Amino acid sequence: MKRHLVTFLAFCLAITAGPQDTFLIRDVTLHPVSGPDIPLTSVFVEDGIVADVGPKLAVPKGTKVVDGKGLHLYPGMIDSATTLGMAEIGAVRETTDVAELGDFNPQLRALVAVNPSSEHLPVARANGITSAIALPSGGIIAGQAGLMHLDGWTWEDMDIKRSAAMHLRFPTISLQADESMGRRGADTPASFSEGKRRYDETLQKLRIFFEDARRYQKAKAAGGAGFTVDRKLEAMLPVLEGKQPVMVTAGRKRAIADALDFAKRENLKIILAGCREFTPELLKEIKARGVPVILPETLALPLDEDDPYDALFTIPSQLHREGILFAFATFDSSAVRNLPYQAAAAVPFGLEREDALKAVTLNAAKIWGVEDRVGSVDKGKWADLVLADGDLLETKTQIKQMWMRGRSVDLSTRHTKLADKYASRPD
Amino acid sequence: MRRSLCLMLGAVAALSAPAADLVIQNAKILTVTKGRLDGAIHIRDGRIVEVAPKILVPAGAEVLDAAGMYVMPGIVDCHSHIASESINEGSVSVSSMVGIEDVVDPDDISIYRALAGGVTTANILHGSANAIGGKCQVLKMRWGKDAAGLKFAGAKPGIKFALGENPKRRGQQAAFGATTLRYPATRMGVEDVIREAFLDAKRYQAEWKSYRARPAGRVAPRRDLKLEALVDVLEGQRLVHAHCYRADEILMLIRLADEQGFKIKTFQHVLEGYKVAKEIAAHGGGASTFSDWWAYKVEAYDATPYNAAIMHKRGVLVSLNSDSGELMRHLNNEAAKAVKYGRVSEDDALAMVTINAARQMEIDARIGSIEPGKDADLALFDGHPLSNYAKVQKVFIDGQLYFDRQKDLAQRAERSTRRKVLLEKQKKPQDDPGRRGPGRRAE
Amino acid sequence: MRISMIAATLAAAALCSAAGPALPVIAIRNATVHTASGPVLEKSTVVVRNGLIEAVGPSVTAPADAWVLEAPSLHVYPGLTDAMSSWGLPAATPPAAGPGAATAPPPPARGPEDRPSNSSWVRAQDLVNPSDRTVTAARNAGFTTAAVFPTAGIFAGQGALVNLAGEKAGQMTVATPLGQYLSLSPRGFTSFPGSLMGVVAYVRQVYLDADAYRAEKAAYAANPRGARRPAYDRALEGVLESPRLLLPAVWAKELVRMTELAAEFKRPTILYGAHDAARVAPYLAKSGAAVLVSLKWPERARDPDPEADEALRILELRENAPAAPAALAKAGVKFAFYAGGVERPADLRAAVKKAIDAGLDREAAVRALTLSAAEIYGVADHTGSIEPGKIANLTITDGALFQTSTKIKFVLIDGVKYEPAPEAPARQQQEEKR
Incomplete structure (x- = not known):
């Protein structure tokens, strides 16, 4: 049998996989995401990989069976921007490693600062989130975002793609107090002209940095005697070669337009992120250029006083109608567990449920270039699975069991432990 | 009215x-x-x-x-800061002379946004920069009415207290441009400030009692707005809503209130309420908490989303609040978290954003x-x-x-046209040339 | 009332000294006279003697001893009055930072008892500088008179009505004290009051304290023996001396808020700003408050972000502010104009014209710049209109006051003629030059 061969090969390759990573989930409602829902089917996981899906599967004798009757099986969710493991307690700066000093730090890698013991990881995991982008966010080029699994003894264990994207925090002209992605401080410019002048200066610095990187690229290729390694510029090479996308955060329409201009000029492969405001023209351009978008929380206030109360609720459906590939992100650590609700919030405002689900699973995987491994329940993909008693995007739903690469995940958290401890306090 | x-x-x-x-x-x-x-x-x-x-x-x-x-x-939010032109009288450790009632902002669009999330009543609280903060104001979200029209007529007045990190912050660092430190700097000091204030209030109460008993030929004592609000508390005429996090400070306030002879109507945030649910229930206090916020500061690190359910099961009157103009717009979803974390019944969960909050403001005979x-x-x-x-x-x-x-959707075009007309009229010549708009090329 | 009697006495004293040496008798003949208190009189003569208006009317003849000014194309108005200003007052300067001063900032106020931001006892007439450049500027703009107020702090001090000419401040003073000027600016987060509601609570406590202080002092005065004397409190003295209070209120919500607050104090109240008054004009009429409308109409910021979406309510305020005076007039609210920082004569005329274009009757506009201020401050019996016996403050123009082409020909202040400097170029042109 072909399946046995696959099993054998998988056993040889995945030495971390053990017999506990092989099991059958029976009689479950499967939401593969890549295709329509399948009621009452079974999923066979072999050595951490989804090996087969179907109503009646022949499995080796003695295979562990999980009864999925009345339950729903989903792929694990992906949060496309977080500070998980990088920020433990918001107000205590000693516990945060998110923003480095300096404007240009492409050599920094978020993953090396992810604390695998962070209490935020199990908390996020327990609600069905299996992977997340760890995002550095200081200066202009903040460093490399890494895609990680939310379980592992070390960050190396967790690593899915350690240089998933270069994070460029696009400069903005902001005279407003609440520009979400702007860097407003005490030095907010007093007039538009002043703000524009500073913006132009910053943009010029950014252009020069890219020019320097290109010169460096040529010098390196030429291999002259005087060539010396510059770690910052070296880190830009995958970006220039189109091997690493640039994740550009830009909140408002002007910044998004400017970011698109910049990307075109510099011929960059970009992912827009943190966008909260679009115009029809922008949507068309984003679609035409095939730029994917990472959306920040749906449940957010309108940017301006007169905006419709549901301005942010309707953005996902606008993107979907335009045919733009998008995914959701929390840009947070403690609130990652609410990622599915951010997706759900777009549903009453025009997004279909299955598209909301895609935006926290398969579409995120596509954007990060890992759809061969995660994002849907399909043969050959990692068994990142979530077994729930209902709709994954509904708050009331309980997660019953989870697996990451077929390994069963502990659903207990700091929160369940504290609750258990004090619930047992005598009356 | x-x-x-x-x-x-x-x-x-x-x-x-x-x-x-x-x-x-x-x-x-x-x-x-x-x-x-x-x-x-x-x-x-x-x-x-x-x-x-x-x-x-x-x-x-x-x-x-x-x-x-x-x-x-209609959803009732027991902790909000919308529709107010100021939130914190952060200068002093006891600011009971100030009140939201004086600065209600009927133009705040947050009122309409809350309304669009099903909220009809909210408890607008003073901030948490002081051990004893300012007076609260209960509002109905009657968007379009003036301040008086928003106020919930007949609602019992309230006052904010605050324990823990916030009220002691200015004792630990000269923040916000201050040149001096402000007492208190510790949780011990927070207790001391509240006790001292109530001892003052009792002296003041006695002074007025003596005057009222025999006013003839005497000059009335000076009215002190700060102490009057605390006398209201002692006389059961003003509800105390106390911002708190840690179990120790919650217990401290219960014991202090017992000692001074007043009640805490609600513990606000009360993220460690689950640790002392028994004591809160025995005091008869309510708890108004977040569904699942945690880890934003040290005193929020022992939070658990099971807090509401545990307190509820121990007999504490629990509500879920927003403390945020955004979260306020979907408190019904926050209630669902009480079902998720701790399997509170659906009716009890909805009660946490309606009748329980109304009870905590003592307006449950009217709403909830x-x-x-x-x-x-x-x-x-x-x-x-x-x-x-x-x-x-x-x-x-x-x-x-x-x-x-449907009417909201229908009015959008009209409002947007009006905006355009006014903007065009108010444009000055110098606003025009050489500005970049969205989508315009850099060159 | 005792306070107003003092005011009247002081005003009378000021007039006597202003009389000084004999002044020429002036007759302005054949002019269009806008009396403010009555109808417009065509082809009329105004006679001014000894600093006072002696006679006015079409049948009045110029006395033999008069200096006759033929004015067939001129318009005579009561002297324009800026109902709230700081013309002639020194710009508020921070206390000199001598050695050591920088290291010892004032300690943060711990509550209303520390009387923060309070100089309620300061009187404007004691600060007036007759040679201040703004006195001339005001006159050039056609103003003969201004209600001037100290403006620093929450309880800033007491205003005075001053004529905008004189060698000594004492000669300029027409009436004092007019009232207590309040602003509602918090002192910053760390010193009381650090918020708007803190300011409101502070103001409320001060008025309560003032009443208690008065009662305590009265009781002590009646029977000092055996009682402890009340401590002198200059902040409360200043509040008690002030016959009325002036509170800032631009938006409808503020007009309502301040009206309600003032009602607690049971003192005559003037609200200033008032750009959003159209929305609450009937309410204001019922409350009986007087209103000062700033002629500095709200405008778009000078260098705005072209993509910043200004709120519709701000756009509407800008659109509707000039209609506030007409609405107030219609509702029967007593109101007057103040320049609010508009200095150039052309800008002032343009500002008033906006109100007229938005529905304000022309003569009502004249009153809002003349008689109304006098009425609001309770001095209409001796100034504010062109009537025999009133102070000879007149503004004479070469056309109807609010036409853009109109120029100020001269003003009479206490019967003395002043000619304005040539008008400064309009703001637009100046900007272009820059």
């Missing part, structure tokens, strides 16, 4: 003139106190007069067919459930309000329609 003015220029406010009789038909009614009932609600003069499977429509009554809709009581005799404050959803897929379609306050999604 006090005089109130309609300040809106647009036609947003009070979408319908109050019909004497209104019957909402064919609704799935979540009464909160008496379970679910499929049928009709009869409203007369802004009050609910009948809730029944079938209601005979009186002649001349307005009828609303709510087929497919869920009706729940769908029962005859109560104000017709209702939120109509197009799905079950505990579902993330439901949204608010209509909101009534006192039987008047204050939010209607």
Whole structure:
């Protein structure tokens, strides 16, 4: 049998996989995401990989069976921007490693600062989130975002793609107090002209940095005697070669337009992120250029006083109608567990449920270039699975069991432990 | 009722003139106190007069067919800071002389946004920069009315207290441009400040008592607004809403209140309330907490989303609040978290954003459930309000329609045209040339 | 009332000294006279003697001893009055930072008892500098008179009505004290009051304290023996001396808020700003408050972000502010104009014209710049209109006051003629030059 061969090969390759990573989930409602829902089917996981899906599967004798009757099986969710493991307690700066000093730090890698013991990881995991982008966010080029699994003894264990994207925090002209992605401080410019002048200066610095990187690229290729390694510029090479996308955060329409201009000029492969405001023209351009978008929380206030109360609720459906590939992100650590609700919030405002689900699973995987491994329940993909008693995007739903690469995940958290401890306090 | 003015220029406010009789038909009614009932609600003069499977429509009554809709009581938020032009009198450790009542902002768009999330009543609290903060104000979200029209007439007054990190911050660092440190710097000092303030208040109370007993020939004592608010507390005329996090400080305040002879009406945030739920219940205090916020500061690190459920099971009156103009817009979803974390029943979960919050403000005789005799404050959803897929379609306050999604959608074009007209008129010549717009090329 | 009697006495004293040496008798003949208190009189003569208006009317003849000014195309108005200003007052300067001063900032106030931001006892007439450049500027703009107020702090001090000419401040003073000027600016987060509600609570406590202080002092005065004397409190003295209070209120919500607050104090109240007054004009009429409308109409910021979406309510305020005076007039609210920082004569005329274009009757506009201020401050019996016996403050123009082409020909202040400097170029042109 072909399946046995696959099993054998998988056993040889995945030495971390053990017999506990092989099991059958029976009689479950499967939401593969890549295709329509399948009621009452079974999923066979072999050595951490989804090996087969179907109503009646022949499995080796003695295979562990999980009864999925009345339950729903989903792929694990992906949060496309977080500070998980990088920020433990918001107000205590000693516990945060998110923003480095300096404007240009492409050599920094978020993953090396992810604390695998962070209490935020199990908390996020327990609600069905299996992977997340760890995002550095200081200066202009903040460093490399890494895609990680939310379980592992070390960050190396967790690593899915350690240089998933270069994070460029696009400069903005902001005279407003609440520009979400702007860097407003005490030095907010007093007039538009002043703000524009500073913006132009910053943009010029950014252009020069890219020019320097290109010169460096040529010098390196030429291999002259005087060539010396510059770690910052070296880190830009995958970006220039189109091997690493640039994740550009830009909140408002002007910044998004400017970011698109910049990307075109510099011929960059970009992912827009943190966008909260679009115009029809922008949507068309984003679609035409095939730029994917990472959306920040749906449940957010309108940017301006007169905006419709549901301005942010309707953005996902606008993107979907335009045919733009998008995914959701929390840009947070403690609130990652609410990622599915951010997706759900777009549903009453025009997004279909299955598209909301895609935006926290398969579409995120596509954007990060890992759809061969995660994002849907399909043969050959990692068994990142979530077994729930209902709709994954509904708050009331309980997660019953989870697996990451077929390994069963502990659903207990700091929160369940504290609750258990004090619930047992005598009356 | 006090005089109130309609300040809106647009036609947003009070979408319908109050019909004497209104019957909402064919609704799935979540009464909160008496379970679910499929049928009709009869409203007369802004009050609910009948809730029944079938209601005979009186002649001349307005009828609303709510087929497919869920009706729940208007959502009540026990902790909000919207619609106020200032939040914190952060200068002093006891700021009970100040009050939100003086600075209500009827122009704050947050009122309308809250309304669009089904909120009809909110407790607007002073901030947490001081051990004893300012006075609170209960508002109904009557968007379009002036400050007096927003105020919940007859609601018992309240006051904010605050324990823990916030009130001691200025004792530990000269923040916000201060040149001196402010007492207290520790939780010990917070207790000391509150005790001292109440001892002062008692002296003041005695002074007035003595004067009132024998006023003839004496000059009245000086009125002290700071101490008057605390005398109100001692006399049970002002509800204490105390911001707190850690179990130790919660217990401290309970013991201090017992010692000084007053009650804590609600513990706010109270993220470690689950650790001392027994003591809170014994004090008779309520708890108004977040569904699942945690880790934003040290005292929020022992939070657990099971907090509400544990306290509820131990007999504490629990509400879920927003403390945020955004979160306020979907407190119904926050209630669903009490079902998720701790399996609170759906009715009890909805109670946490309606009747329980109303009880914590002592306005439950008026609002918080769908029962005859109560104000017709209702939120109509197009799905079950505990579902993330439901949204608010209509909101009534006192039987008047204050939010209607269809009308909101219909008015958008008109408002946007008006904006354009005014912007064009007010443009100055120097605004025009050489500015970049979205999508314009850099060159 | 005792306070107003003092005011009247002081005003009378000021007039006597202003009389000084004999002044020429002036007759302005054949002019269009806008009396403010009555109808417009065509082809009329105004006679001024000894600093006072002696006679006015079409049948009045110029006395033999008069200096006759033929004015067939001129318009005579009561002297324009800026109902709230700081013309002639020194710009508020921070206390000199001598050695050591920088290291010892004032300690943060711990509550209302520390009387923060309070100089209620300061009187404007004691600060007036007759040679201040702004006195001339005001006159050039056609103003003969101004209600001037100290403006620093929450309880800034007491205003005075001053004529905008004189060698000594004492000669300029027409009436004092007019009232207590309040602003509502918090002192910053760390010193009381650090918020708007803190300011409101502070103001409320001060008025309560003032009443208690008065009672305590009265009781002590009646029977000092055996009682502890009340401590002198200059902040409360200043409040008690002030016959009325002036509170800032631009938006409708502020007009309502301040009206309600003032009602607690049971003192005559003037609200200033008032750009959003159209929305609450009937309410204001009922409350009986007087209103000062700033002629500095709200405008778009000078260098705005072209993409910043200004709120519709701000756009509407800008659109509707000039209609506030007409609405107030219609509702029967007593109101007057103040320049609010508009200095150039052309800008002032343009500002008033906006109100007229928005529905304000022309003569009502004249009153809002003349008689109304006098009425609001309770001095209309001796100034504010062209009537025999009143102070000879007149503004004479070469056309109807609010036409853009109109120029100020001269003003009479206490019967003395002043000619304005040539008008400064309009703001627009100046900007272009820059």
